[in-house]
Amino acid sequence: EDKVVQSPLSLVVHEGDTVTLNCSYEVTNFRSLLWYKQEKKAPTFLFMLTSSGIEKKSGRLSSILDKKELFSILNITATQTGDSAVYLCAVGGGTSYDKVIFGPGTSLSVIP
């Protein structure tokens, strides 16, 4: 059965801290791993990773994929209150090749 696991499930940090969110997966026909940020409403896209070892960066956020060990991390440096959200990890692929499997999400709260 395809599955995506995220840890921790929730996290509370102070502004300025650095956080690392983890995502591990067991998905047949792996195509890519994607990170989304969900605030009050719709998830919004952060990164898509397809190759191992290549870091993707956007401002204070970065992510990397390890296809051998089947995991990815999302790093956020110098956290701000606006980073408070649920971070979703998703893997494209699955038994029919065109599905997408989401993890349960990591709820991040950044306090001043």
Added chain:
Amino acid sequence: EAQVTQNPRYLITVTGKKLTVTCSQNMNHEYMSWYRQDPGLGLRQIYYSMNVEVTDKGDVPEGYKVSRKEKRNFPLILESPSPNQTSLYFCASSLSSPGDQPQHFGDGTRLSIL
């Protein structure tokens, strides 16, 4: 503005009363999908469609129907809703398979089945 539009945004209804949640996208995307989101379970895929007249089951299709008669629209139908279908529902679209392209999500529909 590129967007995915869901209606209604909120609905409270009773067991057994058929309902339809509409989803429309204006980006000419091939792939559309429905998800439900429940606490602690994340987003679970209900149905998806790779193109017009092509639909496929996701992980939790029981109790739901979909159709894709036009490229832009992908309605979700609950023929006989039950309380265990109370949830937050998201429609999403992408240019091609979500394994190759990120998805754009609607703002969600909160359904309460009494």
